[in-house]
Amino acid sequence: MKIRVNVSIAGAVLALVLVAATYFAIPYCIAEVPASADVGPRAFPQLICILAAIISVIQLVLVLMGKMPAKHQEISLETHGKTLLAMALALVAAILSSYISVVIATMLCSLLYLALLRVKDWRGYAAVFVTGGLLYILMRFALHIRF
Incomplete structure (x- = not known):
């Protein structure tokens, strides 16, 4: 539409x-x-x-x-719906990060985004885990950021 x-x-x-x-x-x-x-x-x-x-x-x-x-422009609600979903999940991740680790909150919301979009390729989920793990290791041990 x-x-x-x-x-x-x-x-x-x-x-x-x-x-x-x-x-x-x-x-x-x-x-x-x-x-x-x-x-x-x-x-x-x-x-x-x-x-x-x-x-x-x-x-x-x-x-x-x-x-x-x-100026007028036609927009597709399907494409922008995915964008709004990503923005809402980013807001949820920001709120969750005050209670749990920012990396874990972002990973959870990323996994939820993939699940809501019904992504069946396991490599997307694996990429979230690998990237989140690497970011956690980088922040915790290289940059000495405490969560």
């Missing part, structure tokens, strides 16, 4: 969501440092986020008013 998507509106809305998420994540990523100046370390990233949000809103308004030509 294919649907026709207005790429201009979708891009503006997606950019607005990403900018909002980044703006609200700044206090968790950048510590506030008491300084003698009025401008702290969060000022520049917040300014960039505000400017990007303004540009996204302007694009959205111009497209909705008809002042800017809208």
Whole structure:
């Protein structure tokens, strides 16, 4: 099944969501440092986020008013469904990694992805185990990362 998507509106809305998420994540990523100046370390990233949000809103308004030509594209839901499944499993792996090892969480979600796609070739599953094992050995013993 294919649907026709207005790429201009979708891009503006997606950019607005990403900018909002980044703006609200700044206090968790950048510590506030008491300084003698009025401008702290969060000022520049917040300014960039505000400017990007303004540009996204302007694009959205111009497209909705008809002042800017809208671009459309047909997308296949089957292909994009697999992409959304992979993104959802990546999010699950990120959440699981706070409870178990990041390598094991990623391996579990990769195996689940292969199973949901009904992959019957055993080499795909073996590749996940071998790659995960090698990454674990590399991180644990060569890079001395503790899990």
